[in-house]
Amino acid sequence: MRVFNFSAGPAMLPLPVLEQAQAELADWKNSGMSVIEVSHRGKDFVACAAETQALLREVLGVPDNYKVLFLQGGASAQFDAVPLNLAAPGDLVNFIKTGQWSAKAIAASKRQALRVDVIADETASGCTTIPAPGSYEVDPGAAYLHYTPNETIGGVEFDHIPAAGDVPLVADASSTILSRPLDVSAYGVVYAGAQKNMGPAGLCVVLVRDDLIGKARPGTPAILEYAGMAAADSMLNTPPTFSVYLLGLVLSWIQQTGGLAAMAERNRAKAAALYGAIDASGFYSNPVAPNARSWMNVPFLVPDPSLEKTFVQEAWAAGLTNLGGHRSVGGMRASIYNAMPIEGVQALISFMTDFERRKG
Amino acid sequence: MRVFNFSAGPAMLPLPVLEQAQAELADWKNSGMSVIEVSHRGKDFVACAAETQALLREVLGVPDNYKVLFLQGGASAQFDAVPLNLAAPGDLVNFIKTGQWSAKAIAASKRQALRVDVIADETASGCTTIPAPGSYEVDPGAAYLHYTPNETIGGVEFDHIPAAGDVPLVADASSTILSRPLDVSAYGVVYAGAQKNMGPAGLCVVLVRDDLIGKARPGTPAILEYAGMAAADSMLNTPPTFSVYLLGLVLSWIQQTGGLAAMAERNRAKAAALYGAIDASGFYSNPVAPNARSWMNVPFLVPDPSLEKTFVQEAWAAGLTNLGGHRSVGGMRASIYNAMPIEGVQALISFMTDFERRKG
Numbered sequence: 001m002r003v004f005n006f007s008a009g010p011a012m013l014p015l016p017v018l019e020q021a022q023a024e025l026a027d028w029k030n031s032g033m034s035v036i037e038v039s040h041r042g043k044d045f046v047a048c049a050a051e052t053q054a055l056l057r058e059v060l061g062v063p064d065n066y067k068v069l070f071l072q073g074g075a076s077a078q079f080d081a082v083p084l085n086l087a088a089p090g091d092l093v094n095f096i097k098t099g100q101w102s103a104k105a106i107a108a109s110k111r112q113a114l115r116v117d118v119i120a121d122e123t124a125s126g127c128t129t130i131p132a133p134g135s136y137e138v139d140p141g142a143a144y145l146h147y148t149p150n151e152t153i154g155g156v157e158f159d160h161i162p163a164a165g166d167v168p169l170v171a172d173a174s175s176t177i178l179s180r181p182l183d184v185s186a187y188g189v190v191y192a193g194a195q196k197n198m199g200p201a202g203l204c205v206v207l208v209r210d211d212l213i214g215k216a217r218p219g220t221p222a223i224l225e226y227a228g229m230a231a232a233d234s235m236l237n238t239p240p241t242f243s244v245y246l247l248g249l250v251l252s253w254i255q256q257t258g259g260l261a262a263m264a265e266r267n268r269a270k271a272a273a274l275y276g277a278i279d280a281s282g283f284y285s286n287p288v289a290p291n292a293r294s295w296m297n298v299p300f301l302v303p304d305p306s307l308e309k310t311f312v313q314e315a316w317a318a319g320l321t322n323l324g325g326h327r328s329v330g331g332m333r334a335s336i337y338n339a340m341p342i343e344g345v346q347a348l349i350s351f352m353t354d355f356e357r358r359k360g
Numbered sequence: 361m362r363v364f365n366f367s368a369g370p371a372m373l374p375l376p377v378l379e380q381a382q383a384e385l386a387d388w389k390n391s392g393m394s395v396i397e398v399s400h401r402g403k404d405f406v407a408c409a410a411e412t413q414a415l416l417r418e419v420l421g422v423p424d425n426y427k428v429l430f431l432q433g434g435a436s437a438q439f440d441a442v443p444l445n446l447a448a449p450g451d452l453v454n455f456i457k458t459g460q461w462s463a464k465a466i467a468a469s470k471r472q473a474l475r476v477d478v479i480a481d482e483t484a485s486g487c488t489t490i491p492a493p494g495s496y497e498v499d500p501g502a503a504y505l506h507y508t509p510n511e512t513i514g515g516v517e518f519d520h521i522p523a524a525g526d527v528p529l530v531a532d533a534s535s536t537i538l539s540r541p542l543d544v545s546a547y548g549v550v551y552a553g554a555q556k557n558m559g560p561a562g563l564c565v566v567l568v569r570d571d572l573i574g575k576a577r578p579g580t581p582a583i584l585e586y587a588g589m590a591a592a593d594s595m596l597n598t599p600p601t602f603s604v605y606l607l608g609l610v611l612s613w614i615q616q617t618g619g620l621a622a623m624a625e626r627n628r629a630k631a632a633a634l635y636g637a638i639d640a641s642g643f644y645s646n647p648v649a650p651n652a653r654s655w656m657n658v659p660f661l662v663p664d665p666s667l668e669k670t671f672v673q674e675a676w677a678a679g680l681t682n683l684g685g686h687r688s689v690g691g692m693r694a695s696i697y698n699a700m701p702i703e704g705v706q707a708l709i710s711f712m713t714d715f716e717r718r719k720g
Contacts, residue, residue: 002387007397007402015386027362032361032681038367038370039367042682072434074432074583074597076597081581199396219473221437222436238369238436240432242562321392322402
């Protein structure tokens with residue numbers, strides 16, 4: 001029996017994707033080999049990687065002047081790779097800080113000897129808000145402006161793209177990519193770990209505008225250096241072949257279910273239902289400002305924190321798994337990525353209603 | 361129909377491993393979730409990673425004063441990570457050069473601003489030899505001595521461990537790890553990409569002696585820094601969960617089939633049969649010095665290079681896949697890792713005999 005899995009990542013995948021991967025796991029394309037076993041330089045896998053990239057470009061609308069890189073190390077690797085590729089030691093960079101993931105990106109830019117100016121900092125609200133457009137100023141001399149479109153832990157999502165002028169805008173889109181249309185042309189770099197909306201952990205997708213490639217500082221590790229990876233079609237070294245293959249299946253599923261516009265509509269409806277239930281209850285609460293509420297990660301609290309463990313355990317027993325909040329903040333969190341059907345959200349709401357009735 | 365897959369990596373995996381992964385791909389441990397979908401911080405996956413590490417320690421005999429790290433980026437990431445973790449800019453390091461992979465490691469150490477002294481260089485023989493013990497001297501002031509126990513492209517393997525005195529010995533064991541017993545205690549660092557003898561591409565196993573941890577230079581990217589990764593049990597960021605899981609299955613298979621001693625005996629026999637057939641033929645040839653012949657990668661040539669393409673194509677049609685040599689050297693290459701049964705080698709020898717009869 002499949003459960004409704006609310007894990008923040010690695011996360012639920014579409015069942016048709018898992019079933020196809022399962023059916024062909026020991027024999028891919030009638031080759032007598034698993035996709036895990038074939039050479040990354042062989043024609044079948046080269047075609048698979050090219051097809052996956054073409055699908056990503058099509059589904060996401062990636063402009064021609066952007067490279068698509070399939071890298072390793074997750075978004076955490078890009079925390080260091082972005083400064084190494086885009087800025088020299090001592091350069092100024094701008095950040096918008098909305099939670100723990102932007103804080104990690106800030107720390108890495110400092111580690112790479114950049115001068116960091118946090119031009120908007122939502123710490124005062126407990127990172128339950130996003131800065132209003134026009135409430136901060138981007139330094140025209142900054143090497144880039146970095147922000148986190150969706151904070152997975154706090155459940156805070158931007159409802160707009162920050163204006164950065166001529167400064168390259170860099171986004172850690174790990175937990176929002178493919179959940180709705182994205183205007184890639186507004187960005188210098190978009191990076192995203194795969195393990196939320198794209199596939200297995202171990203793959204990181206990087207979209208980078210051509211003019212930003214080729215400026216890496218000396219000593220940048222080869223696996224993090226955009227120019228070398230772009231020139232080698234992300235095969236400077238052996239890529240995570242199974243993850244690239246699975247991303248291809250996920251993209252096909254998105255395309256077959258209506259693309260990103262349809263996905264956005266489903267995600268909007270799922271989020272609206274869940275926030276609606278929370279707000280209507282008087283028992284559950286979500287601390288995030290309405291305009292900053294994430295479509296993907298919905299944290300919520302109960303009045304008595306000692307009930308949290310019971311909630312998570314009883315929900316798990318009812319087939320609603322991984323509802324514990326991040327270990328740093330506690331509470332509950334429902335991650336409702338693309339693969340979570342509306343039926344899962346409805347089942348969660350029913351459980352919440354019943355739990356409130358029994359414990360409220 | 362399963363084929364005999366001679367790919368150099370990603371490579372053939374044991375069929376029982378693939379079948380178990382396939383059976384539980386959509387429902388792991390009756391959780392209602394795929395192993396790809398579960399949280400890396402959840403108790404099931406934490407147990408899986410711990411079990412995989414314990415199995416690796418047991419099968420390989422990893423001493424207690426070594427950390428086992430599960431990282432990303434493959435061996436290529438370690439080409440940069442080793443210098444970043446073990447040496448300061450300007451430090452002296454020693455290398456033994458036996459082929460293209462040692463050359464890549466050398467290039468990365470230079471990129472990381474180290475003074476590289478290649479104390480033994482087999483270029484003169486076309487990298488068909490290994491240096492004799494005692495024919496080179498390790499500088500006692502070197503930060504490390506690096507070598508490549510098995511060169512995947514050239515098919516050159518060390519039959520001994522180079523003596524390094526008190527200098528930490530570092531090995532890229534990507535294509536030899538788990539093929540025979542290994543005295544880990546002789547090394548400072550052993551690293552290996554998983555995609556030959558361990559599992560899917562996208563995982564790199566690093567064994568590092570405790571006293572070498574904590575010396576990384578400032579600016580080392582977090583995902584490559586040993587101390588942080590060791591302290592976080594390789595979960596500083598999301599690990600490549602599916603690959604770690606599959607490594608666990610591969611290690612169980614090794615254990616169930618007799619461990620590394622039995623594996624070594626099978627690999628020795630497979631290599632002996634194939635080299636024996638090559639040497640006896642007068643048609644096929646292998647250029648490598650007998651004491652340096654790899655048990656894992658067996659390159660061979662035919663007198664007329666125009667026959668190579670025909671050989672590879674006809675072999676493929678006969679269920680013997682991926683026998684083309686590395687694109688940089690041509691010829692043929694049979695990679696006969698752990699998962700290749702003796703029956704596969706026998707089938708290859710039969711094909712070779714028949715091909716020689718028809719074309720010789």
